[in-house]
Amino acid sequence: xRRPPLPFGLLAALALAPGPLGLRxxxxxxxxxxxxxxxxxxxxxxxxGFYAPRMSDRMDRLDDLRERTITLLLIEIxxxxxxxxxxxxxxxxxxxxxxxxxxxxxxxxxxxxxxxFTGRDYDADPEDMDRILGxxxxxxxxxxxxxxxxxxxQAGFLGPWGEWHGSNWGxxxxxxxxxxxxxxxxDEVPAPIPVQIRRPMFIRDLFAEEPGGSCLAEGDAxxxxxxxxxxxxxxxxLSLPTDMGTFAEPGWDRERELRWCDHHGRFTPFGGETVPxxxxxxxxxxxxxxxxxxxxxxxxxxxxxxxxxxxxxEYAGEPGLDHISRRLGYRFQADRLLxxxxxxxxxxxxxxxxxxNVGFASPHLPREVAFELSRGDRVVRVVLDDExxxxxxxxxxxxxLSASLPIPDDSPSGDWQxxxxxxxxxxxxxxxxxxxxxxxxxxxxxxxEGGRNILAEGVAIRED
Numbered sequence: 001x002r003r004p005p006l007p008f009g010l011l012a013a014l015a016l017a018p019g020p021l022g023l024r025x026x027x028x029x030x031x032x033x034x035x036x037x038x039x040x041x042x043x044x045x046x047x048x049g050f051y052a053p054r055m056s057d058r059m060d061r062l063d064d065l066r067e068r069t070i071t072l073l074l075i076e077i078x079x080x081x082x083x084x085x086x087x088x089x090x091x092x093x094x095x096x097x098x099x100x101x102x103x104x105x106x107x108x109x110x111x112x113x114x115x116x117f118t119g120r121d122y123d124a125d126p127e128d129m130d131r132i133l134g135x136x137x138x139x140x141x142x143x144x145x146x147x148x149x150x151x152x153x154q155a156g157f158l159g160p161w162g163e164w165h166g167s168n169w170g171x172x173x174x175x176x177x178x179x180x181x182x183x184x185x186x187d188e189v190p191a192p193i194p195v196q197i198r199r200p201m202f203i204r205d206l207f208a209e210e211p212g213g214s215c216l217a218e219g220d221a222x223x224x225x226x227x228x229x230x231x232x233x234x235x236x237x238l239s240l241p242t243d244m245g246t247f248a249e250p251g252w253d254r255e256r257e258l259r260w261c262d263h264h265g266r267f268t269p270f271g272g273e274t275v276p277x278x279x280x281x282x283x284x285x286x287x288x289x290x291x292x293x294x295x296x297x298x299x300x301x302x303x304x305x306x307x308x309x310x311x312x313x314e315y316a317g318e319p320g321l322d323h324i325s326r327r328l329g330y331r332f333q334a335d336r337l338l339x340x341x342x343x344x345x346x347x348x349x350x351x352x353x354x355x356x357n358v359g360f361a362s363p364h365l366p367r368e369v370a371f372e373l374s375r376g377d378r379v380v381r382v383v384l385d386d387e388x389x390x391x392x393x394x395x396x397x398x399x400x401l402s403a404s405l406p407i408p409d410d411s412p413s414g415d416w417q418x419x420x421x422x423x424x425x426x427x428x429x430x431x432x433x434x435x436x437x438x439x440x441x442x443x444x445x446x447x448x449e450g451g452r453n454i455l456a457e458g459v460a461i462r463e464d
Contacts, residue, residue: 034337034456036441042322043446044069046424046435047108047151047365048329050300051271055117056094059101066106066434069325072151072297073102077113079135079157083126087138095139099146106434110271110297112154113139114162121160127168129177132157133184140188147190148426151365152269154233155197157181163235164198165245172202179206186226194269194364196231200261201249203230221267222390231268231364232261237298238278238286238306258292265294266393269364273299274306283313283320294361294393296329331359332392332399334441334455339418342460349373349380349405353420353455354398355439362393367437368423368430371403372452373459375416380405389422389437407461416459419452 044066051072052065065071075098082091102109113135115125126132136157143150156162158173158181169177178197185195197203207214207227216227236244240254247257261270270293281289300307311321336354343349351371369387373380382403392399401420422437429435436451445454 030341031338032341034339034443036334036336036444039333039440039442039444040318040326041440042069042326043438044071044106044434045329045331045438046071047363048072048296048359048361050325050328051110051297053299053301054098056098059098062101062105062107068300070300071107071434072110073107074110074112074154074299075099075102076117077111077139078115078117079113080116080121080124082135083115083124083131087135092138092142095142096146099142099149102149103146103428106432108149108151108435110152110154111143111150112156112162114156114160117161119160122166123168124160125158125167125169129169129180132181136181136184136188140185143188143193144190147193148424148428150189150193152231152271153185153189153193153195155182155185155195161235164202172199175205178202182206182230183226186229191224192222192229192365194229194231196233196269196271198233198235199246199248200232200257200264201247201252203227203232203264204249204260206230216264216267218267222388228267231265231270233270234272234293236275236278237272238281238289239275240277240281244275244277258289262292262294265292265361266395267364267390269296270294270361271297274303276303276305278303279306279309283310283315286310286320287315287323290324290327290360291394296361296364298324298328327359329359329361330357330363330389330392330437332356332389332437332439333358334439334444334453335398337418337455339456339459342462343407344462345407345411345413346409347407349407349418349459351403351405351418351455353401355392355401356398357392357394357396358440359394362391363389363437366390366425368421368425369401370421370423371401371405372419372421373405373407373416374419375412375414375461378411380407380411381421382406411461413462414460415457416461417454418456418459419447419450419454421452423451 051074053074056077159165159167167173204214234246311319313320315323332355334355338352367389369384371382382405423430424435433451438446439453
């Protein structure tokens with residue numbers, strides 16, 4: 001016989017009650033609940049946030065970047081001296097040294113190469129595409145050696161600043177020239193590192209005739225196809241209405257572009273820098289559009305007037321720049337943890353963690369997810385192979401991570417520590433806590449030496 005439904009208030013109370021109440025089986029072990037409050041602290045996390053620009057031959061002033069919550073560098077490689085010859089071993093070693101500096105300072109790199117980075121470098125790129133592709137192949141070897149500290153490659157090579165205008169190959173460069181550079185980079189840059197190009201319309205025309213077209217389906221995201229590895233960057237961000245020609249395709253106004261970027265940016269990284277005219281955009285629109293772009297990173301050095309305006313503007317009761325800095329890229333807010341009050345050697349420890357992504361974007365490189373139960377040098381580790389943080393975008397809502405940790409028979413009785421570890425999958429960086437993802441959550445502690453998010457202390461393991 002069907003029972004009458006319980007009142008909503010009683011259902012809510014039962015669902016939150018610890019122990020075998022609610023809709024749990026009567027013989028289930030009572031569970032302890034820990035709730036984490038909203039956390040407004042800003043702290044460094046890998047592969048997101050404001051970046052610091054550096055030329056590859058001037059890798060100085062890196063020591064204090066992480067203290068400023070900066071974990072990304074834009075490394076600019078000036079090729080102006082090599083328009084008629086191969087890159088020298090000395091220049092390639094310079095790039096290698098730049099990546100080594102990133103690694104030693106706990107940073108990752110966005111990279112752009114161009115044949116000049118000034119307003120005097122219009123029509124300065126090689127007229128021989130084989131020369132450009134040869135340089136891409138030479139740099140590709142270095143990229144593969146240092147893939148662990150690569151976040152993204154900006155396509156570059158064509159035009160001043162590598163921004164795909166004012167080139168010997170056209171303004172903008174021809175479809176054939178753009179395709180040669182992009183596809184050449186995608187062939188040389190190790191997967192899954194993405195390549196970013198300068199305008200969204202370039203993605204649409206470059207892939208219009210490719211299998212599947214230019215609309216990236218959710219099921220194909222992160223699948224390794226050329227389209228799934230192609231993002232874009234906007235170096236005139238929020239300079240309305242066209243971002244200085246970034247949005248220039250006939251029939252595509254800003255709102256239509258934003259809808260397209262909202263979809264594509266869920267699965268590929270987006271970032272850029274502002275310009276003086278960006279300061280005219282109201283802070284409410286700034287935040288709204290960064291959400292729709294799914295912004296991962298911005299330039300911390302340009303434009304200073306725009307950034308100063310954001311710092312002086314109020315958004316949601318705080319300085320707008322603080323709000324933006326905290327939300328660039330991903331930000332995982334831990335909300336609720338459920339686990340038994342105690343467990344015994346030879347048994348299991350079922351745990352359930354709820355979190356949300358309150359940032360603008362998801363991570364865009366693979367990341368290992370693991371629960372760890374530890375006491376001294378004893379560690380029980382369970383990797384959640386089915387979890388992919390790249391799918392934890394802001395649209396995902398509540399993300400629930402569940403695992404059952406086996407407790408060895410010889411485990412000592414006492415209080416243990418439960419942690420979530422989001423380590424970098426690279427063997428070079430896996431044990432470096434600077435490259436582990438830190439969760440937000442009031443009352444949650446991050447182990448700076450071990451790279452662990454400590455969810456609970458005093459997890460009791462007791463003999464029956």
